[in-house]
Amino acid sequence: MTALPRTVPISPDVVDLRCSFASLPLRHPVLAASGCFAYGQQFADFLDLRALAGLSTKGISPRPRPGNPLPRICETASGMLNSIGLENVGAAAFLRDKLPMLRAQGISVWVNFFGEDFAGYVECARLLDAGAGAGIDVLEMNISCPNIKKGGIEFGTVPEVAHRLTRACVEATRIPIVVKLTPNVADIVEMARAVKEAGAAGVSLINTLTGMAIDVRTRMPRIATTYGGLSGPAIKPVALRMVHQVARAVPDLPICGMGGIVSGEDALEFLMAGAACVQVGTANFARPRAALEVLAELRALMAELGIATVGEATGCLRAIPPEAPWEPPGN
Amino acid sequence: MTALPRTVPISPDVVDLRCSFASLPLRHPVLAASGCFAYGQQFADFLDLRALAGLSTKGISPRPRPGNPLPRICETASGMLNSIGLENVGAAAFLRDKLPMLRAQGISVWVNFFGEDFAGYVECARLLDAGAGAGIDVLEMNISCPNIKKGGIEFGTVPEVAHRLTRACVEATRIPIVVKLTPNVADIVEMARAVKEAGAAGVSLINTLTGMAIDVRTRMPRIATTYGGLSGPAIKPVALRMVHQVARAVPDLPICGMGGIVSGEDALEFLMAGAACVQVGTANFARPRAALEVLAELRALMAELGIATVGEATGCLRAIPPEAPWEPPGN
Amino acid sequence: MAPTQFIARVTANRRLTGGYFILELSGQPTDGGGSVAAAEPGQFVMLRGEWGRELLNPRAFSVLHVDPDGCFSVMLKAYGRGTTRMKALRPDDSMTVTGPLGRPFPGPRPGVAQILVAGGVGLPPLHFQARRAHALGVATQLELYYGGRDRDDLVLLDDFAGWDVRHVLATEDGSAGTKGFVTVPLAGRVADARARGEAIELLACGPTPMLAAVRKLALEHDVDAWLCLEEQMACGFGVCLGCAVPVHGPQPYRYCCTDGPVFTAKEVRWP
Amino acid sequence: MAPTQFIARVTANRRLTGGYFILELSGQPTDGGGSVAAAEPGQFVMLRGEWGRELLNPRAFSVLHVDPDGCFSVMLKAYGRGTTRMKALRPDDSMTVTGPLGRPFPGPRPGVAQILVAGGVGLPPLHFQARRAHALGVATQLELYYGGRDRDDLVLLDDFAGWDVRHVLATEDGSAGTKGFVTVPLAGRVADARARGEAIELLACGPTPMLAAVRKLALEHDVDAWLCLEEQMACGFGVCLGCAVPVHGPQPYRYCCTDGPVFTAKEVRWP
Numbered sequence A, B: 001m002t003a004l005p006r007t008v009p010i011s012p013d014v015v016d017l018r019c020s021f022a023s024l025p026l027r028h029p030v031l032a033a034s035g036c037f038a039y040g041q042q043f044a045d046f047l048d049l050r051a052l053a054g055l056s057t058k059g060i061s062p063r064p065r066p067g068n069p070l071p072r073i074c075e076t077a078s079g080m081l082n083s084i085g086l087e088n089v090g091a092a093a094f095l096r097d098k099l100p101m102l103r104a105q106g107i108s109v110w111v112n113f114f115g116e117d118f119a120g121y122v123e124c125a126r127l128l129d130a131g132a133g134a135g136i137d138v139l140e141m142n143i144s145c146p147n148i149k150k151g152g153i154e155f156g157t158v159p160e161v162a163h164r165l166t167r168a169c170v171e172a173t174r175i176p177i178v179v180k181l182t183p184n185v186a187d188i189v190e191m192a193r194a195v196k197e198a199g200a201a202g203v204s205l206i207n208t209l210t211g212m213a214i215d216v217r218t219r220m221p222r223i224a225t226t227y228g229g230l231s232g233p234a235i236k237p238v239a240l241r242m243v244h245q246v247a248r249a250v251p252d253l254p255i256c257g258m259g260g261i262v263s264g265e266d267a268l269e270f271l272m273a274g275a276a277c278v279q280v281g282t283a284n285f286a287r288p289r290a291a292l293e294v295l296a297e298l299r300a301l302m303a304e305l306g307i308a309t310v311g312e313a314t315g316c317l318r319a320i321p322p323e324a325p326w327e328p329p330g331n
Numbered sequence C, D: 001m002a003p004t005q006f007i008a009r010v011t012a013n014r015r016l017t018g019g020y021f022i023l024e025l026s027g028q029p030t031d032g033g034g035s036v037a038a039a040e041p042g043q044f045v046m047l048r049g050e051w052g053r054e055l056l057n058p059r060a061f062s063v064l065h066v067d068p069d070g071c072f073s074v075m076l077k078a079y080g081r082g083t084t085r086m087k088a089l090r091p092d093d094s095m096t097v098t099g100p101l102g103r104p105f106p107g108p109r110p111g112v113a114q115i116l117v118a119g120g121v122g123l124p125p126l127h128f129q130a131r132r133a134h135a136l137g138v139a140t141q142l143e144l145y146y147g148g149r150d151r152d153d154l155v156l157l158d159d160f161a162g163w164d165v166r167h168v169l170a171t172e173d174g175s176a177g178t179k180g181f182v183t184v185p186l187a188g189r190v191a192d193a194r195a196r197g198e199a200i201e202l203l204a205c206g207p208t209p210m211l212a213a214v215r216k217l218a219l220e221h222d223v224d225a226w227l228c229l230e231e232q233m234a235c236g237f238g239v240c241l242g243c244a245v246p247v248h249g250p251q252p253y254r255y256c257c258t259d260g261p262v263f264t265a266k267e268v269r270w271p
């Protein structure tokens, strides 16, 4: 019963996609998500990395980690489960072998990191800071590792613990810390508040939902660690809800939104919910050019809808107008 | 790297689907889920209700409730959002106009109920007990209403609150209380434990995940209450994980599993994860015979896999065998 | 008649102008239940293709035409994910059909001119109404007010001409009929009828702004009007409670699928 | 050669016995990148149809055959959700292709007999290997050991006959070749070669239990063997880390898509 806003389409050329995240300028709002873009190299076969706004690396720990036993992935309806086990080359090898190539692209480099315990997080932040300094734009602190065994779960689900961890890492580095939160909580807002108060420059929302799948023929879980992280379009409604909740309740906290983005329309939904920029994750596996395709579609859609800037899109959500009042008959 | 268990197929006729939930005998393990089967009548056009194991009614409150403004539903990838607003005819009209027909079918009647506050829950349990007694097999207590405004969220997310509420309702009725938990929590196991200790006869897992969708053209949420409940195959991995977690950690608590079941294979996954029976929800909208189709497929699949009884299926999950050990070279 | 669910076969997918297409389906319930052949104008069917698990729910379509032998057709346009897939259907593809559903438009009454107001994918139930009236020999009691974006947006006009239904056209770009919304000439027609004391009633189906204009006109001039509404539906048979329509009356909502889709202008609770 | 992604057109979908089918595709990267025409035996492509959002990831298929003009084909069977949809593909349907990916089997070496061991959908890379060897005039160096459930499960045998590749067949029901698993006659062949001091090597692709048996045989008799493995893949180009293969060596895992799919029997860390 509500008409569309009368929008005047504009030319895609005049859509200005420049934006910023916290104090960080971005050429446009579409980045590649952690764990879905490795350290970038392989994608150079498929696209010009410089066309991205930036990327978040596979999560880095102080020392190299092997991954989990296999099977590590399986598909579910409109989603996939993974339990890679936070395999990575470790901070030293990353700084030596991977970072220089990324830095050379002139894009925003977000280094996703974690530790195996409290001290490990702080150590990792310190190592990355010492080894790179200005070469890293954001340290994206992953406190939502479903695949770390003991204690790890509390980093992402208990506000006081997240606060303490964030503060310690913020103090260990000059690089802005963006905390990546897990959706496996009852109240995402209190988590966002806790890390903001601890000095986080922003939050990334969301990491994967914890899920499971069973192969009824083998009578075994479909991934070796039994549980894994659910990503893809299946989780988009949960991700959008959390972005919107945090944007509403914690106004000055920049949000990088992600979870199931596969099209420009998906990306625009996240901006309208309140995200300052977005990351494209799982979609990169099927389409290595996914982030650039999302970007092109976003530009075209903004033009069609007459939205000239990212700022206009972010948070432009309108409320559904109230219905005409109902009165019981005879009143 | 693991071979299938050598299974000997059996005839579908010898598959024995009889089972029980807590002390309640069920003809087979497939029920229809609350809010997806109304009060049953409309389905009589499409199937013989007596072929179901049972059904859970639309959630009943002490007094009738109108629903939420529209739009109330929208589709998402492999799922749908709803915000019906717990519209229902109220306990008195339910007992008078709806229950007799259900009772006449000779199936297991689960009455899903809730209150608008603590006292309302207890009142509803009392009203249903007083009005029906033995005519209701299970009171399925919905403590996971994303659509009730104030306080409601704590019933489903704070273990102590859930404990107190459950205990109060258990004491208000002779009918077994099965508590339906919300997946929007960090730790489903502590919720299950809390309600078990309060006297719940079992748990229903899971209700909907809270989600959101945005219409970028109108720049408005796709449902009037902004957030709604996500159901359908998209959420199945989360549901299975929670069923498995609770089955492992709280061994003597019967679980009714649900969330995205659309096929017999889905149902068998839930049984293997540890559910004693299952409910089919959203699938009923597209296929009013969905529960019976799931049942027929389940029987055929169990026969193919040589699983003769529901008991054999429930919890027969095997662990993936460990890999051969790895030793770093030179050791 | 109680609705049934059955598998139908696509027998044709005919393109019209303006992006519209007509899907012809053939199939009967195997259990001897009611068939779509008994559908009346304004009733609808829920259709779902072999969509796997991405699109869960069927989509609602007004019945355009029924054959006594169990063939029927719907007219649609590719909007979103479901209708886009339906556009690609080819003969022998299959669809799951639930129907007939909902309550029809009232039939023509002696001495009352029925003015059909159509726009876009709202044409089918009114086309069906006119076909039915023609079969009953009362088509001259009907008039069609039909609006669209442009000439291509107005389809199946020959049928109305063949049935001797007078029609007034309007397009936003003026490429057919008067330029502007069809509710403008309609307003003149209604005012004139009221002035002359002519008995008329309105039957409308189309975009919401058009229905809102028709409703306003009907309320202002105290003319009976029936609006065929489109709400998001999951089930189509009264169980999901998703398709609420705000109404005046003892309850704040009624349901598009079971109480409608045809509602009177008076009962609808719109601003 | 660096992999590329491009859209290909289905040119044929040919049914074989045993539920197998061959999908012929035609297409080239438009950006002048490497094409599948350069693929070698054991390399694979990732294929994805117009699957909407339900099935996210492409599926891996060994290249069966390439034409210099950019046509290529794969052979498969309908197992799950992706392959079932692929079975229904018709000419002119389109698929997204990523490839060529992975590392190939080693080519035949002078003086060493290459014994190809195939089962089920493991045939394609070995069929390609034999075709390539025939083109190079060295097919007589090859032998095929091919196992299946029954006669229908063994396909494309005429090709091997035409290339003068000796073949030994085995079926579980005895309807073609010896009865039982093909690894039984293979064990005899290997033992005999070792006894006679004949230089042989094994190239195997098929169900995991067959590969495990081949590996055991190779390790026992100290014969070189290459196994073409199938692991669940999301990306196919080394970024998801989903396709880990447990190995002996400096790292506990290598990756099926970039380090494989061909691994030596020695390096694979199986129980």
Ligand SMILES: Cc1cc2nc3c(=O)[nH]c(=O)nc-3n(C[C@H](O)[C@H](O)[C@H](O)COP(=O)(O)OP(=O)(O)OC[C@H]3O[C@@H](n4cnc5c(N)ncnc54)[C@H](O)[C@@H]3O)c2cc1C
Pocket: B075, B215, C044, C059, C060, C061, C062, C063, C074, C075, C076, C077, C078, C079, C080, C081, C082, C083, C084, C121, C122, C124, C229, C230, C231, C232, C233, C256, C261
């Ligand atoms: C009783 C009833 C009868 C109907 N009869 C017909 C009919 O005869 N022919 C016909 O073509 N359609 C008819 N519709 C509408 C039809 O059901 C919708 O077009 C359909 O649900 C769209 O499905 P989709 O999967 O293509 O779009 P979705 O992917 O479900 O939706 C995509 C987006 O398009 C919007 N949208 C959907 N339909 C329209 C529309 N009509 N106009 C503008 N925006 C829209 C939705 O709100 C959504 O935002 C009827 C609906 C009802 C309730």
Ligand SMILES: Cc1cc2nc3c(=O)[nH]c(=O)nc-3n(C[C@H](O)[C@H](O)[C@H](O)COP(=O)(O)OP(=O)(O)OC[C@H]3O[C@@H](n4cnc5c(N)ncnc54)[C@H](O)[C@@H]3O)c2cc1C
Pocket: A075, A215, D044, D059, D060, D061, D062, D063, D074, D075, D076, D077, D078, D079, D080, D081, D082, D083, D084, D121, D122, D124, D229, D230, D231, D232, D233, D256, D261
């Ligand atoms: C390098 C490589 C090359 C391959 N080459 C070929 C090829 O040439 N031809 C071919 O047909 N397949 C080939 N495969 C296997 C093919 O990728 C799978 O069959 C495919 O992923 C199944 O997809 P699906 O969507 O049909 O099944 P899904 O719906 O993804 O899976 C359904 C279920 O079937 C199981 N399953 C999948 N494949 C098999 C199988 N082969 N045997 C038994 N169970 C299975 C899965 O584990 C899962 O439990 C290859 C795989 C790899 C990694």
Ligand SMILES: Cc1cc2nc3c(=O)[nH]c(=O)nc-3n(C[C@H](O)[C@H](O)[C@H](O)COP(=O)(O)O)c2cc1C
Pocket: A033, A034, A035, A036, A057, A058, A059, A082, A084, A086, A112, A142, A180, A206, A207, A208, A229, A230, A231, A232, A233, A235, A258, A259, A260, A261, A279, A280, A281, A282, A283, D240
């Ligand atoms: C295979 C895989 C690996 C991932 N690894 C990481 C990681 O190392 N660190 C992290 O913070 N998130 C990781 N993620 C989560 C993604 O960055 C992203 O938050 C999530 O997948 C949701 O987005 P999507 O639906 O677009 O994939 C991983 C996701 C996938 C699918």
Ligand SMILES: Cc1cc2nc3c(=O)[nH]c(=O)nc-3n(C[C@H](O)[C@H](O)[C@H](O)COP(=O)(O)O)c2cc1C
Pocket: B033, B034, B035, B036, B057, B058, B059, B082, B084, B086, B112, B142, B180, B206, B207, B208, B230, B231, B232, B233, B235, B258, B259, B260, B261, B279, B280, B281, B282, B283, C240
């Ligand atoms: C439209 C709709 C209404 C629902 N109403 C209720 C309700 O009243 N009470 C309740 O406990 N659960 C309700 N549910 C939740 C379902 O019973 C079920 O837990 C959930 O949908 C997951 O199962 P599914 O994916 O099979 O639908 C409702 C779900 C839907 C889709």
Ligand code: FES
Pocket: C232, C233, C234, C235, C236, C237, C238, C239, C240, C241, C242, C243, C244, C255, C256, C257, C258
């Ligand atoms: S569409 Fe489900 S109640 Fe109307």
Ligand code: FES
Pocket: D232, D233, D234, D235, D236, D237, D238, D239, D240, D241, D242, D243, D244, D255, D256, D257, D258
């Ligand atoms: S399939 Fe993604 S790394 Fe191999």
